[in-house]
Amino acid sequence: MIVELLITAFLVIGGLFGIVGSYGLIKLTDAMQRLHGPTKSTTLGVGGVLIASMLYFGFVDHHVSFHELLITLFLFITAPITAHFMAQTYLRMHTKESELPPTGRRYGWSIYQDPPVVEEDE
Amino acid sequence: MLKRIFPHPLLSLLLLIVWTMLVNKVTLGNLLLGVIIGIALPIMTAAYWPERALIKSPLKVVSYIALVVWDIVVANVQVALIILFKPTSKINSQWVTVPLELTSPEAITVLAGTITMTPGTVTALLSADGGSLLVHCLHTDDPQGEIDGIKTRYEARLKEIFA
Numbered sequence: 001m002i003v004e005l006l007i008t009a010f011l012v013i014g015g016l017f018g019i020v021g022s023y024g025l026i027k028l029t030d031a032m033q034r035l036h037g038p039t040k041s042t043t044l045g046v047g048g049v050l051i052a053s054m055l056y057f058g059f060v061d062h063h064v065s066f067h068e069l070l071i072t073l074f075l076f077i078t079a080p081i082t083a084h085f086m087a088q089t090y091l092r093m094h095t096k097e098s099e100l101p102p103t104g105r106r107y108g109w110s111i112y113q114d115p116p117v118v119e120e121d122e
Numbered sequence: 123m124l125k126r127i128f129p130h131p132l133l134s135l136l137l138l139i140v141w142t143m144l145v146n147k148v149t150l151g152n153l154l155l156g157v158i159i160g161i162a163l164p165i166m167t168a169a170y171w172p173e174r175a176l177i178k179s180p181l182k183v184v185s186y187i188a189l190v191v192w193d194i195v196v197a198n199v200q201v202a203l204i205i206l207f208k209p210t211s212k213i214n215s216q217w218v219t220v221p222l223e224l225t226s227p228e229a230i231t232v233l234a235g236t237i238t239m240t241p242g243t244v245t246a247l248l249s250a251d252g253g254s255l256l257v258h259c260l261h262t263d264d265p266q267g268e269i270d271g272i273k274t275r276y277e278a279r280l281k282e283i284f285a
Contacts, residue, residue: 017202020202020205020206021202021205023206024205030215032258033215036242036244037201039244040194040239043239044195044199065146066146079238079239080238080239083238101217102219103249103254106251108250109249109256110249110250112250
């Protein structure tokens with residue numbers, strides 16, 4: 001009974017965050033802001049469903065399932081990288097270097113400038 | 123000799139664990155297959171990591187992961203609240219530049235990933251010399267505070283983890 005309540009609670013929490021994250025895509029106005037939705041809220045949305053799934057298999061189905069942990073691991077690795085790709089593409093297509101803050105270094109941002117040549121150490 | 127069979131012991135161990143979790147059943151055959159994968163893959167991919175990062179203290183890695191997971195939960199709630207209750211015109215998005223003290227590519231990758239996963243910030247760009255990160259804040263009234271937060275909370279810990 002308690003386990004069922006817990007599973008339901010996690011499913012509802014996961015669903016709520018999923019909806020909020022998707023709603024963010026409609027509500028926020030510029031592409032960089034919209035990137036925040038899928039990288040954050042959705043993580044907890046998926047996380048909630050995965051915890052519910054682990055609880056279900058552990059207590060109702062009586063066998064331990066590790067797949068959920070793996071999904072979490074892969075999600076944590078891939079989510080920032082996809083976000084990074086989208087940010088780079090957006091910046092390259094819609095933003096000039098003058099619109100971004102300075103790097104505070106001798107070199108500019110990497111999509112506008114080549115990396116400095118490193119002398120090979122002998 | 124041992125170094126030739128296990129050029130990257132941590133990667134071998136990780137592969138064994140991931141393989142066991144993937145098949146979801148601990149049997150002798152699966153473990154054996156995991157060990158074979160754990161030995162074969164690092165040797166096959168050795169060319170892609172000529173200088174691998176050294177991790178100084180594994181305990182700090184565990185505490186760092188715990189901190190980041192907690193921050194992700196907090197970040198989710200914060201971003202959800204901003205999306206739901208802040209009028210669009212009041213959301214004050216800004217670019218900030220975070221100067222880096224980390225130098226190894228692995229450490230910078232982990233830091234950039236952490237920034238993207240945590241409170242209202244997404245990493246967008248690296249400067250050409252790898253010395254600073256361009257970070258987009260969803261909503262902030264205090265850009266310097268965000269930069270200091272990232273530097274003290276994550277970068278300082280990563281500096282202790284990566285040699």
